[in-house]
Amino acid sequence: MTVIGVLGGAGTVGRVAVDRLARYGLGELRVGGRDLDRVTAVCRATQGAAAPVRVNLRDPRLLRDFCAGCQVVVNCAGPSYQVLDTVARAAVAAGADYVDAAGDLSAVEALESAAPPELGERAAVFSAGLMPGLSGLLPRLLATGPLARLDGYVGGAARISELSAVDALLTRGLRFGTALAAWRDGRVVPGALAPLHDVTLPGFRGRVHAWPFLSAEFARLAAELDVTEVRNYTVYVTDAIPHALAAAWADGGPVEDHVPAVVAAAEADLAATGPYYTLLFQTVPAPGAGTAPRRLLLRTPDSYALSGVVAAIATGEVLGGRVKPGARSAAECLDPAGVFARLSGDPLVTQAEIL
Structure with a gap:
């Protein structure tokens, strides 16, 4: 059975990522956070599709144990300037792929600077959120x-x-x-x-x-x-x-x-x-x-929550084998048309159009 680990699952981004992953039915969910009561409440909302785990990103042993047995580890915890490649390295070392709702070029470079050998077989996707993320992915739909x-x-x-x-x-x-x-x-x-x-x-x-x-x-x-x-x-x-x-x-x-x-x-x-x-x-x-001038517009009432949706979509792409091994940003490895179509049908998107 596919196991998906979600770190920071009790936060604004993580809660939505857990909800969407449960709805997508991609596998069993292991939801981690420092406050077990909050994480348990998030898991309860999935009606049995997720199991809560107490974990602290600063504790290497707890982080290693959390990642063990996961096919994908999704990081929704921050701040990104402190996390950098810490969770990515633990996930890849455990044989899991990795998706980060935040992270940026600094995190990618940190992981690649002393790339673990497992990265040759595992995908590590950073910036799988709204910005950076959608801000670099969606414009590609206009570049025809x-x-x-x-x-x-x-x-x-x-x-x-x-x-x-x-x-x-x-x-x-x-x-x-x-x-x-x-x-x-x-x-x-x-x-x-x-x-x-x-x-x-x-x-x-x-x-x-x-x-x-x-x-x-x-x-x-x-x-x-x-x-x-x-x-x-x-x-x-x-x-x-x-x-x-x-x-x-x-x-x-x-x-x-x-x-x-x-x-x-x-x-x-x-x-x-x-x-x-x-x-x-x-x-x-x-x-x-x-060709005529073109416009793409997407609106949401909650930018952080929408980042959770993007992270869940990216996780599905990784599990589906549509992301090659190695470290890269979501904007460089996800299919913009597919992501836009998924977002257009999500309740957190109030307007999505290409003119």
């Missing part, structure tokens, strides 16, 4: 021919936990992306773009603020696709979060000192519009390509 331009807008209003705030404060430097940059003619062009203030965008509520940030994920996508220019924006419903992040980076000091301000800024956004998150991608065909 040479493109003059690809624009991405991802954001909205969502509650930010303290751990997520730490991750946000640490996403600086070239390993994560370049603020105010665009991709033009095969290279990153720093300072090419300015923030867009008080603009209206399809799929976003009212007037919003779009801050240019060419993420490492989007730069890799631009290098892969036949596109002349790429612009990528993080969208906020107010200026509260950008100002909180800018103040923290200017001040320096321990990251933890600035967590309350980021959490409060997210609450201010929620008070302004209510919870929602939008992914909007627009393309302009290259001259002579003979």
